[in-house]
Amino acid sequence: MNLNDLSLFIRVVETGSFTAAAESLNVQKSTISRRIAQLEDTLGIRLIQRTTRKLKLTTEGEELFSRAQPLVDDLEAVQDDISASRTELRGRLRLTMPTEIGVFMMNEVISSFMANYPRIEVDVELSTRTVDLIEEGVDLTLRLGPLPNSSLIARHIAGLHRGLFATPAYLEQYGMPKTPDDLARHHCITLLKPFDHLRFSNWNNHEPVSMGGRLRTNSLSFVREMILQNMGVGRLPEVFCSDLVGDRRIIRVLGDFNLEPLEINALYASRRNLNPRVRAFLDHMTERLRDHPWVQSRLVHLAG
Structure with a gap:
């Protein structure tokens, strides 16, 4: 069994379609379709029922996905760690965040991160929309305010005064x-x-x-x-x-009345929490924002 084909199969299932998987991996849809067909031929079973409206797994496909996903995730994490220990971090990091947070707060964080890791490419979408990280292939998003219950991993970054x-x-x-x-x-x-x-x-x-x-x-x-x-x-x-x-x-x-700080959290998919690029960015961001003026204690001189 080709592990690369198995990884593509898992990605298709996670994103919900061949098109979304192709966009997240920046490859042709036809390539993914061909590789999945090769995997099915190797195993001698049909994994995915293809329809015009949606993707549906066969019983065998569901079993393969449930058993193979954690194994492939662990293998990718090992490969990333070994590569990171031998060479500079490289690859693409996809981020989303609200516009003003990106322009006025994360500008220096991202520029200094890219200076420290010259082989990492960074995509930044500035938007207030709620992003589906798995569906859209996003590595990390910054969100403001209370968080809904989800399977995502959250790291508290700062409180905005x-x-x-x-x-x-x-x-x-x-x-x-x-x-x-x-x-x-x-x-x-x-x-x-x-x-x-x-x-x-x-x-x-x-x-x-x-x-x-x-x-x-x-x-x-x-x-x-x-x-x-x-x-x-x-x-x-x-x-x-x-x-x-x-x-x-x-x-x-109303300077005598204290507004509660607004929480800033970084969210990322649990299966990627060992990705060296994500981990490096989280650590860098936390360190750089520690003394950022947007997250400092209340500015007393503004109360006048």
Whole structure:
């Protein structure tokens, strides 16, 4: 039995189609189809029932997949470890993350990682959409906020500290909120898909707080710009607008009430947790972000 053909079979099953497997491996679909046919000929059994709509395993295919997957994963991990011990890490690393996290927080992390590992190629998708790591062949994704239950492995990376901000012109017209409950009567700029509810660690037993307003977006950069247009109160990472606070172009709102930090987690498929490229990136990212200004403790001077 050809182990490469067996690995392709496992990849097809994991991704759910020949097309998805081909895209994740950057090979022709016809190549994968031919190799799977060769594997079936070698074994003398049909593994996959091919239909126009979806892929369905035969009974023999299901048994082969369940028994061979852990063995192939272990073998790949051994091969990766041996290669890593003898040569520089190489290959492609596929990452996804929210846009502003990538542009303002992960920019230096990725550039320094690529400088340290010149033979690793990196694909980065900046998006707020939820990515299926197995289906799309992604090695690691960064997600914000509480995590749903899943089979993925999560590593806590940092806590993102945020504040509420508005312009002096807006506050002169609508008044300064005195307590978090006042936000329900204000024009607030919120996110289309909020990463978490608005909660304060020292208010109303951490219960969610309502935010009024008509404007929603999926971009923190747009929130920042709309605050500057006097459109209302927005929630942003503190250092994302520290220059505007320093120039008094915007003012910290409800500075005596502490917003709970937003969790940043790295997620990756459990079967890849020994991949040297993923492990190297996780370790590098954790180290570089330890002192990053976006994840430092609250900036006291912003409370004014």
